[in-house]
Amino acid sequence: MSETSMSQALVANNLPIPGAIGSLDAYIGAVYRIPVLSAEDEQALARRYRDEDDLDAARELVMSHLRFVVHVARGYNGYGLPLGDLIQEGNIGLMKAVKRFDPDVGVRLVSFAVHWIRAEMHEFILRNWRIVKVATTKAQRKLFFNLRKSKQRLGWLNAEEVRAVAADLNVSEREVMEMESRLSGRDIGFDMTADDSDDHAPPAPAAYLVAPxxxxxxxxxxxxxxxxxxxxxxxxxxxxxxxxxxxxxxxxxxxxxxxxxxxxxxxxxxxxxxxxxxxxxxxxxxxxxxxx
CATH class of the missing domain: 1.10.10.10 (Winged helix-like DNA-binding domain superfamily/Winged helix DNA-binding domain)
Structure with a gap:
């Protein structure tokens, strides 16, 4: 779902959207005007969806929590990815959460959905943050997000901090140092410089990498x-x-x-x-x- 289609979804549900339909700001403004459900209404809607397969009830549960997805997405602004794309992925996680939500467990939907929302955003970040994936296993993904948070606070980690992170996440110090190296790297074009007219730019890897x-x-x-x-x-x-x-x-x-x-x-x-x-x-x- 693009920024435009997210806004169109609100229109289809007779929800007012100020300004241009294709505006992300308009979308965010509209979802923050959707009323928050009480615990009783949330329970009633969840039971209607679970017991009667009422899609209108599911839609209302999703719509009332779109503001929370925006809130979570803003926490990932530092990864350099479009906020609209993060919101889109988070909305997918929200819909998955609504589908699996059990009202009899005794927790609010927002507490259950946050894990699904973050999971979809994390997958999107790992797919798009680098050309080459920085994390492929579950342990590496956990290390990626926890280590990046620590690096934003501490900068480069010293030996003591590496040991602390390794002990906290139950991984080896070598894995922490390897992930820190990946986080510090950047993508480089293989066969051209950023500006072909720049005579002083360093040569592209294609000029010196050997291909036996x-x-x-x-x-x-x-x-x-x-x-x-x-x-x-x-x-x-x-x-x-x-x-x-x-x-x-x-x-x-x-x-x-x-x-x-x-x-x-x-x-x-x-x-x-x-x-x-x-x-x-x-x-x-x-x-x-x-x-x-």
């Missing part, structure tokens, strides 16, 4: 080696008897439909152990050819 696979001699050597290995494989198969060759081909070379020992045993009328022995002997002969 592009070297003609190495490419030829690699291709020749691969062709030689294929020819040895063909020679090895030709040296086998027909049954052994069929077993090796179906056990090792048919990647999409690999036969089992029992399937081959049933086909040849012998035991699975006998098929295994034939396979082992055939591989031994082929390995000897490769080693020669």
């Amino acid at each position: 696979e592009e070297d003609p001699s190495q490419a030829y050597e690699r291709t020749d080696h691969e062709e030689n290995q294929l020819e040895l494989l063909r020679d090895g198969l030709r040296a086998l008897d027909e049954r052994s060759r069929d077993i090796i081909r179906r056990r090792w070379l048919d990647a999409d439909n690999k036969a089992t020992l029992q399937e081959l045993a049933d086909e040849y009328g012998v035991s699975a152990e006998r098929i295994r022995q034939i396979e082992a002997n055939a591989l031994k002969k082929m390995k000897a050819l490769f080693a020669a």
